[in-house]
Amino acid sequence: MSEKDKKIRVAISIGDYNGIGIEIILKTLVDKDITEFFTPVIFGSTKLLSHQKDKLKLDRINFQGIQDVNQIIDGKINIVNLWKDQIDVQFGKVTKQAGEYAYQSLKAAAQSVVDGFTDVLVTAPINKDNIQSEEFHFPGHTEYLGEVWGGEPLMFLVAEKIKVGLVSQHIPIAKVAQSITKKNVYNKIQQIYKSLVEDYTIEKPKIAVLGLNPHAGDNGLLGTEEQEIINPAIERCKTENKLVYGPYSADSFFNPSNLDVFDAVLAMYHDQGLIPFKTIAFDEGVNYTAGLKYVRTSPDHGVAYDIAGKGIANNESFKEAIFLAMELYKNRLDYAELTKDILQHIPLKLEKGENRE
Known part of the structure; x- marks a missing residue:
C-alpha cells in the first residue's frame, strides 16, 4: 500500500x-x-x-x-x-x-x-x-x-471562506509595533504563499496584507509603519512575481467582495486577524x-x-x-x-x- x-x-x-x-x-x-x-x-x-x-x-x-x-x-x-x-x-x-x-x-x-x-x-x-x-x-x-x-511556525486560521495568517502572535499589544519589521512581514508572506501552494495546491495564490495603523496609516498621518515597513515588504514580493497587495485598512477589508478575490490575508497582530475570522467562520474555522x-x-x-x-x-x-x-x-x-x-x-x-x- x-x-x-x-x-x-x-x-x-x-x-x-x-x-x-x-x-x-x-x-x-x-x-x-x-x-x-x-x-x-x-x-x-x-x-x-x-x-x-x-x-x-x-x-x-x-x-x-x-x-x-x-x-x-x-x-x-x-x-x-x-x-x-x-x-x-x-x-x-x-x-x-x-x-x-x-x-x-x-x-x-x-x-x-x-x-x-x-x-x-x-x-x-x-x-x-x-x-x-x-x-x-x-x-x-x-x-x-x-x-x-x-x-x-505560522499561526494560520483557515476556513472555506477565509484564511488569515499573523505577523505577531501571542504577544502583548504594547509589543506589537516593535515586532512589525520588514523581515517579519516578508517572511510571513513567504510562509503563507508556500502553504497555499504546497498545502492547498493553489498554483498562483493572491495574498492581501493589512496595515498596522487605522486607515493603513492615512499616508503617514496616523503612523509610518505602512510606508516604511509593510509596503517595502510587499514590493519585494512583487519583484519575485508573487501576487501580493496592500496594505489595506483592516476596518473595511473583511467584506465578501475582498474575501472572494484573495486566497489569504496577512494581519499584523492577533485580534486584528482573529476577530473577523471568528466572526465569519467560528463553527467551521x-x-x-x-x-x-x-x-x-x-x-x-x-x-x-x-x-x-x-x-x-x-x-x-x-x-x-x-x-x-x-x-x-x-x-x-x-x-x-x-x-x-x-x-x-x-x-x-x-x-x-x-x-x-
Missing part, C-alpha cells in the same frame, strides 16, 4: 480536561463509521475518557486501550494510557494538575508524529496559564511545536500551524470553562480540524510527488565505432 492510500493515523492530545476538550473529541468520534476514514490515537487514559463518556452518555463509543504507540490498531479508537491515576475532574475549574496532564498528552502526541507512529496531530484546547512549567514555557501550541518539531515539517491543526476556540461538563459544546470545529489535517497531509504527499525529480540520468549505450567524446 502506498503512503497516500494508507489509513491516516491521527494523534489527538486531550487539552485541559476541565474544559470542553474531551467532550468535543468524544462527540467527533461517536459516529460508529468514523474509523473508516482514519485511525484516532488519543493520548491520555482510558479511565479519564471513560469517565467523561459516561457523563455525556455516549455509550456507543468503544475504546482500545494500549500502553505504547507501537501497539496502535488501525480501525479502532486507540487510547495510549500515559498514566494510571484516577483523575479528579473539576469542570470549569483551573487546576495545576489539569495543566500538567495536558502537557504530558501534548508532548507524547507530538513525539508520536516525529517517530512515525502517527501521521498528523490534532490538539484540543489548553489553558495557556496552568500548562506553564519548567518544561512548557511557551505562549501556546504554535510556539511549542516550533521548538520541538523545528521550523518557523480551524487553527493550522503552517511552516512546520508535520501537520498540526486544532479547533479555533478555547477551553470554554463556562460550558464544560454540560454536554452542549459544539464539536464542529474539532471535526473540521481532523479532516483538514488529513487533507493537508495528502496534499503534501501529492505536492512532493509532483515536484520530485523523476528524470534520472540514463547513460547512452554507444554503438561500436562511435566517438565517446
Whole structure:
C-alpha cells in the first residue's frame, strides 16, 4: 500500500480536561463509521475518557486501550494510557494538575508524529496559564511545536471562506509595533504563499496584507509603519512575481467582495486577524500551524470553562480540524510527488565505432 492510500493515523492530545476538550473529541468520534476514514490515537487514559463518556452518555463509543504507540490498531479508537491515576475532574475549574496532564498528552502526541507512529496531530484546547512549567514555557501550541518539531511556525486560521495568517502572535499589544519589521512581514508572506501552494495546491495564490495603523496609516498621518515597513515588504514580493497587495485598512477589508478575490490575508497582530475570522467562520474555522515539517491543526476556540461538563459544546470545529489535517497531509504527499525529480540520468549505450567524446 502506498503512503497516500494508507489509513491516516491521527494523534489527538486531550487539552485541559476541565474544559470542553474531551467532550468535543468524544462527540467527533461517536459516529460508529468514523474509523473508516482514519485511525484516532488519543493520548491520555482510558479511565479519564471513560469517565467523561459516561457523563455525556455516549455509550456507543468503544475504546482500545494500549500502553505504547507501537501497539496502535488501525480501525479502532486507540487510547495510549500515559498514566494510571484516577483523575479528579473539576469542570470549569483551573487546576495545576489539569495543566500538567495536558502537557504530558501534548508532548507524547507530538513525539508520536516525529517517530512515525502517527501521521498528523490534532490538539484540543489548553489553558495557556496552568500548562506553564519548567518544561512548557511557551505562549501556546504554535510556539511549542516550533521548538520541538523545528521550523518557523505560522499561526494560520483557515476556513472555506477565509484564511488569515499573523505577523505577531501571542504577544502583548504594547509589543506589537516593535515586532512589525520588514523581515517579519516578508517572511510571513513567504510562509503563507508556500502553504497555499504546497498545502492547498493553489498554483498562483493572491495574498492581501493589512496595515498596522487605522486607515493603513492615512499616508503617514496616523503612523509610518505602512510606508516604511509593510509596503517595502510587499514590493519585494512583487519583484519575485508573487501576487501580493496592500496594505489595506483592516476596518473595511473583511467584506465578501475582498474575501472572494484573495486566497489569504496577512494581519499584523492577533485580534486584528482573529476577530473577523471568528466572526465569519467560528463553527467551521480551524487553527493550522503552517511552516512546520508535520501537520498540526486544532479547533479555533478555547477551553470554554463556562460550558464544560454540560454536554452542549459544539464539536464542529474539532471535526473540521481532523479532516483538514488529513487533507493537508495528502496534499503534501501529492505536492512532493509532483515536484520530485523523476528524470534520472540514463547513460547512452554507444554503438561500436562511435566517438565517446
